[in-house]
Amino acid sequence: MTTHPMDVSPALNRRTWLTMTAWSAMILVGCEKRVPYSFKGLDLTGAIFGRSFSMTDIDGKVRTLSEFKGSIVMLFFGFTQCPDVCPTALGRATEVIRLLGDDARKLQPIFVTIDPERDTEILLRSYVGAFDKRIIALRGSTAATAEMAKEFKVFYQKVVTGKSYTMDHTTLTYIFDTHGLLRLAMKHEQSAADFSGDIKALLA
Numbered sequence: 690m691t692t693h694p695m696d697v698s699p700a701l702n703r704r705t706w707l708t709m710t711a712w713s714a715m716i717l718v719g720c721e722k723r724v725p726y727s728f729k730g731l732d733l734t735g736a737i738f739g740r741s742f743s744m745t746d747i748d749g750k751v752r753t754l755s756e757f758k759g760s761i762v763m764l765f766f767g768f769t770q771c772p773d774v775c776p777t778a779l780g781r782a783t784e785v786i787r788l789l790g791d792d793a794r795k796l797q798p799i800f801v802t803i804d805p806e807r808d809t810e811i812l813l814r815s816y817v818g819a820f821d822k823r824i825i826a827l828r829g830s831t832a833a834t835a836e837m838a839k840e841f842k843v844f845y846q847k848v849v850t851g852k853s854y855t856m857d858h859t860t861l862t863y864i865f866d867t868h869g870l871l872r873l874a875m876k877h878e879q880s881a882a883d884f885s886g887d888i889k890a891l892l893a
Contacts, residue, residue, distance in 0.1 A: 726890040729883035730864065730873035739841045739863060739871040744801065744827040747810040752799075752827060754869055760797045761888050762865035766843045768804035768856050769816040774877060775800075778862060779820040784881035785888070786821060792892055795867070798824045803845040803858050805834055866891045 733739075741754045754762070763782060767775035782798045789796060800817050802808040805828050808816075813826040829837065838845060845858035860877035864887065873887055 726893075728873060728887050728890065729879060730875040730887050733863075733871050733874055736871045739865075742827075742837050742840065744829045744833060744837060747814045747826050747828065749810075752825065754865070757797050757865070758869045759867050760795050761867060761891055762863075762869075763796060763798045763884070763888075764801065764841075764863040764865065765799070766801045766803050766838065766841070766845065766858055768802055768858075769808050769812055770804070770855070772855075774858075774860050776820075778860070778877065779817065779824065781881045781884065782824060783821045785884045786823065788881055788885035789888065792889060795892060796888060799827060800824055801827045801834075801837065803834060803838065803843075804856055805829060805831060864888065864891070 743751060743753050746752050763785070765775075765778050765782075767778060769775070779798075779800065786793045786796065786798070798821070800813075802813060808828060810828060813828055817824040817826045837843075841863065843859045843861075845856055847854050848857050862875040862877075862884075863871060864873035864875060864884075866872045872891060875884055875887070
């Protein structure tokens with residue numbers, strides 16, 4: 690009896706159909722496009738400011754942006770006698786650390802004082818340490834502070850209040866990627882979840 694080339698057993702037909710179905714499913718999955726993550730913060734990719742800094746920490750060591758390559762840097766400017774914005778920002782930083790879990794080891798929060806006149810090394814150590822000891826506090830001379838603020842487009846000014854003074858200042862938090870490049874500006878009103886989500890996206 691002559692067998693036609695297309696005469697195959699039902700079992701073989703079934704195996705062939707299952708194989709083709711499996712391959713088709715794999716092709717469809719491979720063709721699916723990943724929906725790009727939408728940052729919650731302001732995307733500053735390609736910014737030509739905030740490129741570097743050189744400032745002394747509370748142990749007298751000069752710190753630079755480049756030394757933190759490999760980590761995400763979360764940079765905030767403030768002062769220890771700030772009544773609300775600064776403690777809120779530092780409290781949020783501790784919550785971000787918690788939300789990141791194991792990825793927190795890849796995060797470096799940095800607090801830069803804009804009030805070096807009053808914010809001594811001892812005061813800064815106590816202040817940031819009350820939130821999380823992983824936060825690095827930086828303090829420079831009046832001139833160095835002004836220079837760094839200019840590079841990062843940060844506004845600040847002394848406001849006299851009776852016999853004392855307070856400080857008006859920019860409340861943004863800057864986020865740098867692991868290559869040391871400025872990527873995001875987070876608003877003060879944004880949540881720790883917004884921060885941690887964007888940081889995880891940069892680490893992905």
